[in-house]
Amino acid sequence: MKIFKEKLGRVLASIALVFVLLVGVGGYTAWYHLFRDVPLTYESPEEHFKYGSIGTEPSQGVPYWIWLVLPRIFPDKLPGAGGYTSLGITWEEGKETPVGFTKKTIGFPRVGITCAVCHTATYRTSPVEKPYIFPAGPSNKFDLQGYIRFLGAAASDPRFNADYILDEIKYNHDFSWVENLLYRFLIIPQTKKALLQQNTDFEWMNSRPNWGPGRIDPFNPVKFNTLKLPKDDTIGNSDMMPIWNQKLHKGSALHWDGLETSLKETVQTGAIGDGATKDSLPVADLQRVEDYITELAPPKYPFAIDEQLASKGNQVFANTCASCHAFGGERTGTVIPVEEVGTDRHRLDMWTQQAADTYNHFGDGYPWDFSQLRKTNGYVSVSLDGLWIRAPYLHNGSVPSLEDLLEKPENRPKTFYRGYDVYDSLRVGFVSEGKEAERVGFKYDTTVAANSNQGHLYGTDLSNNDKKALIEYLKTL
Template structure:
């Protein structure tokens, strides 16, 4: 007690209080800038299907502003002009995001994918018509394999560094000094690491036939990436399916291999993986 009442004791207490305050403020800023979650909501069920978050942003998404400028910074890894639309992704006029992509703030704006990416069809009666969009249809033009390779090739490129990425972001977004610091030392390095890991996780694709437009290998990513099983050489490429009229498939041999007959279990398994 005598020590606490002494001059040295008061100094120690003051330093401890200041340190605690700084830790608290720093922790609050870190939470706000890196982990704070802001819910998203769309009034229209169709818009929610096309753009609403399914929770993929935190674990499978990318920083939104970084993702937005990748086609500008690395166009050579896309199949043609038009940015993400060159991969068969549909972008409605006036919308911030292409169909099948979500934007959600988890500390900072992040991008994720939605079910609509593989399950939205389009058609037009003439070449000049604006495409008519059919939610829950099959995305017969989407090049999923090309999208994965685009992202992984960007991550492997030596230009994928803070200077190059921040310069690209500056064309579309004026980041604050704190945000620039976080992007330079945390967000961009961690994103590069994740994209390099993406390349490794999907290296098995190079040993299989090309999946083609509107097609996907639904089970190999689950086996090799999620479950960590050894590469067994199997080929499971299949068409992206429409989601309508599912009752017509009741009691059918379902899934790619026909080993599932429960429509409910098939739907749940598809939603999970």
């Protein structure tokens, strides 16, 4: 009997050990393939800005292999040929993801967006030329709304299933049997569910005018999806902004309406607006972004400048524009009441006191916190560094060129095409009319709500010669 008990004890111990090992192996396998967080580092600050994580992958990241093949499965959901590039995305040769998209492994490789997706400028001198890329500038061509809608349309299609997607992934990657099972029964179904939920979360966009390329409604998504405030009928459509040269912008109000005064908070709220969560916000990585944009100078105008004419324009600028737009000007970086500047007020009205108060408490209990968000009564008189590549102009991108901006509103273009990055050095802006601009671009109609090109009458009464001189000088900023 004693021997039997000893044998039984050994058997039970062996079974227990096997069970523990199986549980351990199973737990490790689950952790490795679903939760393992692999640090993503770039030695170059520029590469970090373009491709480094800002914490969007845990909640908003799309599995890389699914993301990669979606344009091949659903080309009918895109605006044209070229896959993701048809949405105005810039893809550098040899990179796994486009500029502004990061690939980070959290269990499995995931694609998230970065600050650079909206804040990278490009230009070309001809339709066949590769784009010149300037990090921290405003995107003129990326259609963020189109990207969101593409993901939602793909997930809504019956073809978004394991059979279709796994068959397409085989052309790029061979999964192990464990990965294959996880993608078939967990990752693909959960990705579909998440994208459909995102589609629902952004349904409010459908009752408002389209953003178009190079534009975004930056804070309604925060109000409705992050802060969970009641949906209203406001329209925040506005141009993407440059964020370079922040050391010279110190003390200036931030965002078009000056709703922030802290650069650190602006970088962190930007990451949250892009999909980072309270727990995934990578404070150290975002500090590196802040340091980079603080020191980064804007690009120089790449074409010939008439130095004599620019010198004359410098005087016109000093007499007409400097108080609001030169570094050190008495009103530069301050909020000008909307009644004075006279530009479209929709962007201003979109941000509310309730939203500011709620956001200031968003980080309560975390090592980081917000306290500088506010409601203002106008738009910031921004400095003009790198102005040549910041077209179209005004906060809503309603004026295609500097030449047009110095015309009275009734003489500015009523419609034009934006999203085409071939440069027009004569008018100082991007080509905004003609067959190619129409084919590639988005028709901007200034009669549509939030698209008005009224206001900013400063400089419109100058003589033609003074206007030409002023524009020549503005090229040098």
